[in-house]
Amino acid sequence: MPLATPPFSVLSDEFDAAPHHFYAQLRERAPVHYEPAIDSWFVSRHEDVKRVLTDHDAFTTEMFQVRAEPVMRGRVLAQMTGAEHTAKRKIVVRGFTGAALQAQVRAIRTNAAELLATFLPRGRMDLVGDFGKPFAVHVALDALGLDRADWQQVAEWHSGVAEFVTSLTLTPERRRHCLDCAEQLEAYLAPVIERRRRDPGEDLISELCTAEFDGVAMSDRDVTALILNVLIAAAEPADKTLALLFRHLIDHPEQLAQVRRDPDLLGAAIAETLRFTPPVQLIPRQAEEDTVLAGTTVPAGAAVFCMIGAANRDPEAFTAPDTFDIHRADLGTARSFTAAAQHLAFGTGLHQCVGAAFARAEIETVAAMLLPLLDEVRYSPGFRYRETGLYTRGPVALSLDFTPVHGTGTWRD
Ligand code: HEM
Numbered sequence: 001m002p003l004a005t006p007p008f009s010v011l012s013d014e015f016d017a018a019p020h021h022f023y024a025q026l027r028e029r030a031p032v033h034y035e036p037a038i039d040s041w042f043v044s045r046h047e048d049v050k051r052v053l054t055d056h057d058a059f060t061t062e063m064f065q066v067r068a069e070p071v072m073r074g075r076v077l078a079q080m081t082g083a084e085h086t087a088k089r090k091i092v093v094r095g096f097t098g099a100a101l102q103a104q105v106r107a108i109r110t111n112a113a114e115l116l117a118t119f120l121p122r123g124r125m126d127l128v129g130d131f132g133k134p135f136a137v138h139v140a141l142d143a144l145g146l147d148r149a150d151w152q153q154v155a156e157w158h159s160g161v162a163e164f165v166t167s168l169t170l171t172p173e174r175r176r177h178c179l180d181c182a183e184q185l186e187a188y189l190a191p192v193i194e195r196r197r198r199d200p201g202e203d204l205i206s207e208l209c210t211a212e213f214d215g216v217a218m219s220d221r222d223v224t225a226l227i228l229n230v231l232i233a234a235a236e237p238a239d240k241t242l243a244l245l246f247r248h249l250i251d252h253p254e255q256l257a258q259v260r261r262d263p264d265l266l267g268a269a270i271a272e273t274l275r276f277t278p279p280v281q282l283i284p285r286q287a288e289e290d291t292v293l294a295g296t297t298v299p300a301g302a303a304v305f306c307m308i309g310a311a312n313r314d315p316e317a318f319t320a321p322d323t324f325d326i327h328r329a330d331l332g333t334a335r336s337f338t339a340a341a342q343h344l345a346f347g348t349g350l351h352q353c354v355g356a357a358f359a360r361a362e363i364e365t366v367a368a369m370l371l372p373l374l375d376e377v378r379y380s381p382g383f384r385y386r387e388t389g390l391y392t393r394g395p396v397a398l399s400l401d402f403t404p405v406h407g408t409g410t411w412r413d
Helices: 013-017 020-029 046-054 082-094 098-122 127-144 148-166 172-198 204-210 220-251 253-261 263-276 356-370
Strands: 032-035 040-043 124-126 282-287 291-293 296-298 303-307 399-401
Touching: 013 020, 040 046, 046 282, 046 291, 046 303, 082 204, 082 220, 098 124, 098 127, 098 356, 124 127, 127 148, 127 204, 127 220, 127 356, 148 172, 148 220, 172 204, 172 220, 204 220, 220 253, 220 263, 220 356, 253 263, 263 356
Parallel strands: 040 303
Antiparallel strands: 032 040, 124 399, 282 303, 291 296
């Protein structure tokens, strides 16, 4: 498919249907592609994406003031720099690593077991709709210390907020809907914050309510924004990664058999899934000054989108990049979830994902529960695979058939 006939657009249906078909041409022929309809630049080479995400003076996170703040009800971590960013990021990191992480892994197992109990005996489930989406929201609510019983309502508001943050174009009606969702979510959180201030527990919301920055406690607005920041950041990519992992393993039966035999390979399978099909496809930045990237001048003030999917398949960064291979030597499982990662699925630089270790634990835990049970796992008859999303991207559904499973009581031990 030639890039130039008719003028190529990342907003076209063709690109939406299969973005990876265009990555090589973009990197080779239009590595800094201008999209007039939304007055934005799209950067696709690994080297350039890395530069945009690590040159914090030339490329800022200014645009989150309009892309995120209206629905986050305040400033999110991505907007912060310096001592404020370090201090507030540390609080969030503490909630998702060390002892907190150990406790959360237990909660992850319980959540997964409860949700799976309905579907395993049936021998059929949609890994996205039946399991992944509710599971990702349950886990995020648990980590924050919110009531899991409210998950459906929270999930609805959450999807409105996420739509606002991840849309490249939004009609006035959708914009209003997203803002309504954010206002309702804020109203839902207000009494929770008030209670945690009076009677703090061990959860992340309590930590945020009692922490001080520069000797001053965070305002309700600050706390609300960070809760929404974590809720959206944690839930949005998790179910997509899980479904993509199963998709790739089912499409590569030898690798599926290897992972079933040796669950220690799961970390590598998750890392390769994130490289091959990163669920967060775009990371936005704003050019602070006129900057030359791959020979093109990006003007001061311009919106720049880093194309993570294209960068992760750059042959300058990975050998045979279009091949899904959990054994690839140039990935490195352990470093794939750290600041030293070669793939860019978690971003890089100052704002690299704080939840990478947690995401690995979450997906590894669930996949390790599921894989040994799903004998003869395959797509359900008539199922047609389809992905959606330009900014975050994942399967619409993943309808699986497998040998029905009875009696998994040991999970709750
Ligand atoms: C596979 C799952 C995940 C993926 C692919 C992912 C991806 C990303 C990416 C690409 C960024 C960088 C955004 C930027 O530079 O503007 C990011 C930031 C962030 N992520 Fe994740 N994420 C995942 C899971 C999580 C989880 C489970 C949490 C829960 C704690 C989380 C919390 C955050 C936060 C708070 C930030 C902002 C960090 C900052 O600005 O300093 N993420 N994530």
